[in-house]
Amino acid sequence: MKKTTKWLVRIMLICFIFTNILSTQLVAMAADKITVVLETIDEMSGSVPKSVYAFMGITSDAYQFSSSGMHVCAFVEPVEGEVIVLVKTDAGEEVVKKSVVENGYVYALLDGSGIVRVINNSKTFIDVNPGDWFYKAMTFANSRRLFNGVSDTQMAPGMHMTRGMLATVLHNLENQENSGAGTAFSDVPSGQWYSDGIAWASSVGVVSGYGNGLFGTKDSVTREQLATMIMNYAKYIGMDTIVRGDISVFPDSGETSNWANDAVRWAVGVGLLQGDGTNLRPKGTATRAEAATILMNFINILVK
Numbered sequence: 001m002k003k004t005t006k007w008l009v010r011i012m013l014i015c016f017i018f019t020n021i022l023s024t025q026l027v028a029m030a031a032d033k034i035t036v037v038l039e040t041i042d043e044m045s046g047s048v049p050k051s052v053y054a055f056m057g058i059t060s061d062a063y064q065f066s067s068s069g070m071h072v073c074a075f076v077e078p079v080e081g082e083v084i085v086l087v088k089t090d091a092g093e094e095v096v097k098k099s100v101v102e103n104g105y106v107y108a109l110l111d112g113s114g115i116v117r118v119i120n121n122s123k124t125f126i127d128v129n130p131g132d133w134f135y136k137a138m139t140f141a142n143s144r145r146l147f148n149g150v151s152d153t154q155m156a157p158g159m160h161m162t163r164g165m166l167a168t169v170l171h172n173l174e175n176q177e178n179s180g181a182g183t184a185f186s187d188v189p190s191g192q193w194y195s196d197g198i199a200w201a202s203s204v205g206v207v208s209g210y211g212n213g214l215f216g217t218k219d220s221v222t223r224e225q226l227a228t229m230i231m232n233y234a235k236y237i238g239m240d241t242i243v244r245g246d247i248s249v250f251p252d253s254g255e256t257s258n259w260a261n262d263a264v265r266w267a268v269g270v271g272l273l274q275g276d277g278t279n280l281r282p283k284g285t286a287t288r289a290e291a292a293t294i295l296m297n298f299i300n301i302l303v304k
Contacts, residue, residue, distance in 0.1 A: 080136055081122020081143040084108055087115040095121060097144045097173050100303055107303040121145075125155040132157070134289035140299075141292040146172050157289035160220035164188075166291065167207050168197030170233050173295075176200050185215035206232045220285040224260035227267035230298055239302065245269030250280035257282070272297055 082101040085093040099108035101118060110116070121143040128138045134157045141147040142155065146169050150156040178196040181203070182188075188198050194217055201207040202215075207229055209215045221229075234241050245268030247253040247261075256264050264282055267273035272294050275281070286294075 079120060080139045081120050082118055083121045083143050084116045084118050085121075087117060093119075095144055097146060097175065098299060098303055100300055109303055123149070125149055126153050128155045128157060134293065137292040137296045138289060140296045146295060147288065147292060155288070157287060157292075159288050161226070161286050161288050161291040162218050163207070163215065163221045163225065164194035164198060164217035165288070166221050166226060166229055167201040168194050169291070169295065170206055170229065171197035171200050174237075183215070184213070185209050186213045187217050188215050201229075204236050206236055221291070222283050223273060223286055224256055224264050224282040226286050226291060226294065227273050228260050228263040230272065230294070231263040231266050241266055243269040247280060250275050252279040252281065255282050256280070270301060
């Protein structure tokens, strides 16, 4: 697994340059977890001449990152659906899925060097509207291409999330290529939209089947299953999963399966899993909107 670097950038109207010396000092202090903060123009003296960032090839909505320095420029006021994209050498762009654009800050996990810019990657759906409690989460998931719509016009936020869908979402989040690899599950035929996601997730220990040769591809994912899959994924990418919450405060906490108890406690502890005001509902199913909310919160924890 490749190590990535955490970047925190405050975007301003003028480009500034972090020198190699500063970056080297940050590397020495924080190893592979670097936090870079660009202060506001009022809190800094001087500015970078236009010739400098023009020479660097940076536009008004892009910044360059590398292991030895960072160059930062402005972008428009944050709106839902904004993401950062990696500008490819072939003129294409790749969405940085492990990223958050929030309140003038960009949080992202980046590796190596390159140029990224901020774009609005949102899409309009008739069943996801401003004012809906799930609007932010569903827009977040779709703009990063973690979720696709069930049609060109609908996201189906109230539809139950299936086990196959969740495995596919985590496969998308990890930017894994479709390999065509098969699985040992009799209900996961090759060539289906979920086949590669389940094959990958199973191979790295993120998901497991029911123990009878079945994965339960089209079964609605339960809240305890969702917590378990995300915790397994967190372990796979090297996240700290030591936190545990107290689930005894929920009257129905005893319904949590023994195999899921640790994951549910972790999910409650980090704030991914919450009750409905009274109960935890570990065996309750999760909708696509609920799953999107949990994944959005997970990515926020991951990159910040």
